[in-house]
Every structure is written in structure tokens, then in C-alpha cells.
Amino acid sequence: MDTLTWMVFCAVVAVVCGSTLPVDDGCDSGHYTKSGECCIECPPGEGVITPCGDTQTECAQCLDSETYSDTYSSTDMCLPCTECTGLMRMETPCTDSNDAVCVCNYGFYMSDMTGECEPCTVCPRGHGVYMSCKPNEDTTCEPCEEDTFSDQESSLDPCMPCTICDDGSDELETQRECTPTTDAVCYDPLAPTITFPSSSPDLPSEDLRSFSPDEESTTTKPSSPRFIGGGLNENLIPIYCSTLAAVLIGLLAYIVFKRWNSCKQNKQAANNRAATANQTSPSPEGEKLHSDSGISVDSQSLQEQQQLQTQAEAHTQTQTQLHMPEQTVVRMDVGAQSDSQPSQA
Template structure:
């Protein structure tokens, strides 16, 4: 058998691969004569681009210019300087690397050379890449099967649990903002199915009202007691305000009697009659101007009109913006939003505060560009002033 055949084939393959390697031009550029253009190494910049002749390179200047790439086009770039007071120098500029400046902890250097705080990924979003000295945090919405319950610049999305413990029952699915929700099976108002009723097995937990009404009676009694206590507190509050108003009215009447007595004396002594009510009227007007107008004193129908306008988001920004301007935290606003009528809940809670004046409310509405609601409130003030 002739053994020269495989050897000849191997030699041909080596020759072809060598020719192919020589034909590959790394820069992808050629001179006018067809010669492959050379690349300037890192630390060198292009002086004369490839054209009639090959690429001409020159070394970058130490601490002045640099080039960190191999290229047939790139020139030496000027070194960056750490000019901001908050920047600290980590490494000087070399011919192959630019200056490295570092911002304080939890900040990064943007493209304009300014230190900015690293972004915090909100709930339901996880960190894809953490904040570095020259790159901001990259956040991403948690996909199905993952969640994030914290605001962080470091925590990624965590995998959801697949099931609750044996002593718990699942009451909520996993969503981007939280893991699956579980509750202890021994809670009095819940119990597990004991048999296969309604096509379910004894091993699968479900919410079933207890048939034993004795366990529900304490719950009803607690609710009734809370209602009674609330009514008593409301009646006590109304009695307190009524008594306070009566005392103020009594003081005002006593002042009127004292003024009327002085008027009668002047009438008896000089024969001139003075209208005591006309003397007191400027004082009442000045007091009315000084006393702030509270939102809680608006008529119920007028409060309903304001709530209706704020609920209509097609006319402007929504009630959540108003809640933020009135000083409520994000968690409290979320709590209001889970109710049936968040606008009514917000204004009812705010009106119980001492600072709940119409001036404060109008200022917040002007800030959120809801002139329609301000006009409605002003029409109320005009009507009350005419009366």
C-alpha cells in the first residue's frame, strides 16, 4: 500500500492554511496599491492614515495623551483631569491608559466628569449590573418567578418560593414586588379541608369558613365594640366642640352688653345715640379675615365636588401627586390607593390636621396645575363672603 498519499494531502492542507492566513488583513483597510494597512499599537496614535502609503504612527505623550486601542485610524486622546473637589486620583495617565478618577462611595463619574449618586432599583426591579466608579446601576424589572422587595443598588431579583411550609397555606402568588404570601393554618378564621369535598384532596389547603358559629361570635363582638367606642368618641368630640362654641358665644354677648351699656351712657349724657353694632362690625370683619378657613368646614356637597374633580385624572395630575405635596409618605399613599375611594380617604385624613386650610390646599393644587379645582374652591370662598 502506498503511504505517500496521506502525506501529500497533509502538506497541501498546511500550504492552503498558510496562504489563507496571509490573505487575512487584520485592519480591514488597504493602501492604494492593495497592501494591508498596519495597526498602531496601544500607546501610539495615527499621524497619517493609510492611503497612498501604509499607516504612520507616533507614540503618545506621557501624562498628556493616551491610546488604549490598536487601530489604523485612532489618534492619541488627551488625558482626563480630576478637577472636581469630590474626585480623588486613583492612577495617573499613561500612554496606554487614561487617568482614573474615583467618586465618593455610592457615586459614579458620568461622561461630563461629574459625580452623581448611584441609582437605587425600586421594588419589583433587580440589579443587573452594580454601580462602578464610571458606570451607573443598571436595573431591570423582575421576570416571572422572581421578585425584589427592597430598594437597593446591589440586590438582584430573587427566585420565588415554589410552595409554602407544611404548616402554612398560600394566600397570594409571587409578583415582582414580593414573594408568595403564606399564612399559618392554625389561624382561627381558617381551616383545611379534611376530605375530598368539591373534588379536592385532603392534602390541598383552601380557605373555608368555619361552620362553628361560636368562633365567629368573638369577632362580631370585637367589631361591635369598636363601633360603639368610635360612636362614643365622636359624641364626646361633638360635645366638646359645642361647649367651646357656646363659651365663645357667651364671651361675645358679654362684650356686646358692655359696649351697649357704654353707648347708652353716651346717649344719656350728650343726647347722641351710638349704634353699638356698627362699632363692633369692623372688629368682626377683621377677625373673619384673620381666622383661616378650614377644609373641614366646607359643606359636604362642596367636598364631594372637589373629590370628584380630583378623581378625574383626564383634567390633570392625579390625587397621588396631591398627597405627596401635602406631605404624605409613599407607603401611606399606597395604603390610600388600596381603598375604594382613595381621594375621599386622603382628604378626610388631611382635614383632621390643624394645618388643613384652604390656602394650603390651593397652593398644592396650583403646584400640580389643577386650576379647575382651585377655581371651584374660590367660588366657594366668594359665595361664603357674599353671605
């Protein structure tokens, strides 16, 4: 009986305590309002503008490229974006949910000792780049070995393989062996040779060097890094300039000749047109002759007309003379007939 009473008492106490204390039902924020409500967490990209307490949490969107929030929180506001200054450059831009990522500029790396950007190491001659410089790691150099070389200082180029002259074809021979700082030099013993005079005033003495055992410079194949007769190319420059000047002068002379010939043809055509016009127009002497011939023709025609008129008048007079007696006779015959009619009867 006592046991039953104790159990009822414990149950009553548990009910009373449960009605006054908040019950942990899986609240992620771990914070509650005064009314016992679980506080809401603002997601990434949003920040708290009113913390949870008397009322529920209020969130607001962060401004892109200005503020950000990269966590869930019921208390944190949007944070300002990081600015990359000095020797730093922006690798990743700032967004509403992520801050900007700044790294050292190209050619620099972040030193662990100083905590600042330091220039990347440049590998000297005879050494090549094993690992390139990174924003958080310096350049790693290695010596050139096993038929490799590096003839210049660089923070990017590795050791380059040496040129192989003796490749089994017996076409090239080695003039100079490969070293860690220089490449091998090859030459073709069967190639035509060019001999430079020892007393040439245009070529410096250092360019008159021999690359073959016979002390004659030879032309090398494209695989060789050296070029033979460098001074000859310098001597060809004036020749090229002179040739170009001659071409320009010839072109100018041709243009002048064409212009002169065109003017000459135009002048000749104008003279031809003037001569044709003079032939078509009558000359003063021709006009005089023409006028004289006209006068003579007119005088002849007048004489002929006068002769014809004279002949016509003469003919008219002749006819008049011939007809007048006939009329008289006729009249006389008529009168005679009238007088002689009775006699005939």
C-alpha cells in the first residue's frame, strides 16, 4: 500500500514539473524564447537583425559582394566582405554566403616565416624548376643532370633535354658537348662550307670563327642553336636598303614617264582636232576664188539670158511681120469677094 502511494506521488510530481520546465524536443539552436518556443536559426546568406528572446528570431538577406553569412545562427549578423589589398589578389569573389578569398599576386608566395607575400625564387643557370611557385609555396629548383641543361635564369622553365648529335645516322657530328648550362652544338661535315677572308673590314674578328675541324665555318641544320655567318646578315642590310631604294626610284620614274606620255598624247590629239577644223573651214583665198567664180558664172548666165531674150524678140518681130500681110490679104480678099460675087454668079 505504501508502494502504491509512493508511485502516485512521483507521477504527480513529474506532471507538475513537466508543465513548468521546457522539454528538449530536438531544438537545433539550443535557444528558446521566454514562452518556451525554439529559436529559429538564420541560414547562410542571411543574418540576424532581431535576436531570439522576447520574440522569435528575425533574419535579413546579406548584400552580395558587401556582406556575407556562411553559417546557421540565431545570433550572428551579416559580416563585411574581406578586401584584397597590397600584394594580395582576389582568387574567389565575395558572395552573400561566402567571404572573398585573397592570395598573393603572381610571382609572390605567402611566407610562413614572415606572414607576408615574398617574391618567388628564380632558379639560376644550370638549375631548372622542379615545382612552380604557388600562392602558399615557393619555387622548388633542381640541378640539371642526365643530358639536360638550363642556359637562363627562370622561375617557370624546367631543365631542357640536350640536343643529340650522334643519333646513329652518321649525318651530324658533335662540335661541343652538352653541359648543365649550355646545349650541345652539332655540325654536318658534308654540308657546303663558307670561308671568310681573314682581312675583311666589314666583319669583326669574333665573327670569323671556325666551327669545323678544318677551320672553315659550315652551315648547320635547324637543330643547332647557333647560326653561322652572323656578320654576313648585317652586311646584307645595306644591300636590301639599296635594292629597295632602286625599286622605289624605278617606280617613281615609271609614274613620271606615264604622266608625260599621257600629256603628250593629249597634246597630239588636240593638234589633230585643230588641223581637222582648219581643213573643214574655207580659207580667204578659197572664198575669193569662189566669189570670183560665182561672178563669172553669173555674168555668163546673164549674157545667155540676154541672147535668148534678143532671139525671142527677133523671132517675135519676124512673126509679127509675117502675120500682118496675111491679115491684110485676108481683109482684101474678103472685100474683093464681096465685090466679085455677082460676077461669079
